[in-house]
Amino acid sequence: MGFSVPKIELIHWRTPLQRDPPGSPTPPPICLDGQIFPPLPCVRWLGYWFTPNLASSAHLSKRLGLAQGAFATVKGLSPPGSGLSPHLAHRLAISLLLPTPLYGADLMVPRRGMLTKMDIYWRQVQRWVSNCFRSTPIPVLAPEACIPPLLAIVQHKRHMAGLRLICATPTVNPAAGRPCPTLPSLLKYRAPDLHRGLCTRLHPNVMPLSWKTNRPHSKVRSHLPVDKLANLARPLLGTLSFAPLARADLFPEAPSLPPYDTMTNTYRALKGRTRLLLLISTKLSCVRCGGVAS
Numbered sequence: 001m002g003f004s005v006p007k008i009e010l011i012h013w014r015t016p017l018q019r020d021p022p023g024s025p026t027p028p029p030i031c032l033d034g035q036i037f038p039p040l041p042c043v044r045w046l047g048y049w050f051t052p053n054l055a056s057s058a059h060l061s062k063r064l065g066l067a068q069g070a071f072a073t074v075k076g077l078s079p080p081g082s083g084l085s086p087h088l089a090h091r092l093a094i095s096l097l098l099p100t101p102l103y104g105a106d107l108m109v110p111r112r113g114m115l116t117k118m119d120i121y122w123r124q125v126q127r128w129v130s131n132c133f134r135s136t137p138i139p140v141l142a143p144e145a146c147i148p149p150l151l152a153i154v155q156h157k158r159h160m161a162g163l164r165l166i167c168a169t170p171t172v173n174p175a176a177g178r179p180c181p182t183l184p185s186l187l188k189y190r191a192p193d194l195h196r197g198l199c200t201r202l203h204p205n206v207m208p209l210s211w212k213t214n215r216p217h218s219k220v221r222s223h224l225p226v227d228k229l230a231n232l233a234r235p236l237l238g239t240l241s242f243a244p245l246a247r248a249d250l251f252p253e254a255p256s257l258p259p260y261d262t263m264t265n266t267y268r269a270l271k272g273r274t275r276l277l278l279l280i281s282t283k284l285s286c287v288r289c290g291g292v293a294s
Contacts, residue, residue, distance in 0.1 A: 011043045011052060048104055056108035060101070064118055067101035071121070075128060089129045090146060097125050098153070105154050106161035115151065122150040142282060152281035159274045162232035167246040167267055178226045180211045184242045186257060236273050240266070 010030050029036045042051050042058050049059040074092060078084040084092065101118055110118060123141060127134070130144035142149050148156075170177035170189050177191040209215060211227040212234055223231055237243060244263035257263070 009043045010037050010039045011041075011050065048108075056110060057114050059104055059108050060110055060114050060118065063101045063103050064114075064121060067097060068121060070100055071097055071125060071128075086129060086131065093125050093129050093145075093147060098122075098147075102154065102157060106157040109158070110154065115154075119150045139285060142285060148278060148282040149285045152278055152285065155281060156274060156278040158229070158232050159236065159277060160271070162229040163236060163270055163274060164246065165226070165229050166233050166237075166243040167270070169245055169247065169250065172247060172250055175226060179230050180227055183211055183230055184237070184240070186242050186245055233270075236270050238273075244270070 029038050031037075042049050044050075049062050051058045074097065078089065101121065123138060126132075126141035126145040126147055127136070129147065130141060132141060132144055136144075165173070165175055166179070166183060166185065168176040169187060170191070174191070176185075176187075177189055178194050179185070179190075181188070181190060207221060208224045208227065209221055211223065211230040213223075213231075215222060215231075222228070233243075244266040245257070246263075246267050248257060248260050248263050
């Protein structure tokens with residue numbers, strides 16, 4: 001196999017036990033095809049920025065920088081009090097200024113510090129859309145701009161990601177073949193390399209939680225990443241015995257599946273529940289200022 005030197009980007013993926021020996025360069029270089037390549041602290045793949053510790057701050061900080069640059073350009077084209085109407089400014093904020101910083105936020109959860117920076121940016125967008133004074137209380141910005149707070153939007157994106165996971169088929173989304181076998185899915189297929197049996201002999205304090213178990217206050221026990229997404233959709237299922245298939249038409253016909261219209265309508269109802277949770281979260285944040293969003 002030949003390597004193109006200008007196109008190669010490498011990074012170390014190691015556990016804490018595989019630390020560099022004393023006196024070695026950090027990180028040590030990698031030799032491929034007789035050539036030495038220094039690993040990068042951050043690499044980009046499919047629009048995601050990855051670090052050796054898989055932290056979300058590097059990716060979200062770069063997305064936030066792109067969003068701030070786009071917002072500066074938009075403000076120059078439409079200054080407050082002139083230019084675009086509030087309706088057009090609202091559409092521009094939802095279609096351009098919101099997806100840019102939240103790309104990947106459904107999988108990479110923002111930490112408290114990064115969420116604060118993103119929230120400051122989003123307040124500036126809300127103030128620009130609503131054309132409110134700088135002295136306007138922060139909780140008033142969301143109902144005036146008709147835009148939910150950033151925290152509510154992030155939670156909504158994660159709920160939708162969990163819903164897509166439990167309602168997908170393994171032939172369409174490979175991640176759908178990796179949840180816990182107890183997940184109420186109409187398809188019992190699981191990936192052959194899903195070795196959950198390797199976790200049965202671990203210490204009880206580090207055993208991964210089931211998908212339907214709420215995470216306790218202890219930070220030791222936690223869900224596996226795929227179970228963490230599935231757990232977000234648990235309140236949406238309610239009394240349903242099984243999660244419907246979102247695109248059953250892409251799956252080969254199986255006589256044991258419910259009718260296609262039934263699963264489609266059920267999936268739409270679950271999506272409506274996620275929008276209702278977004279609306280409730282937005283109203284709760286607006287009540288703090290003494291008023292309720294219309």
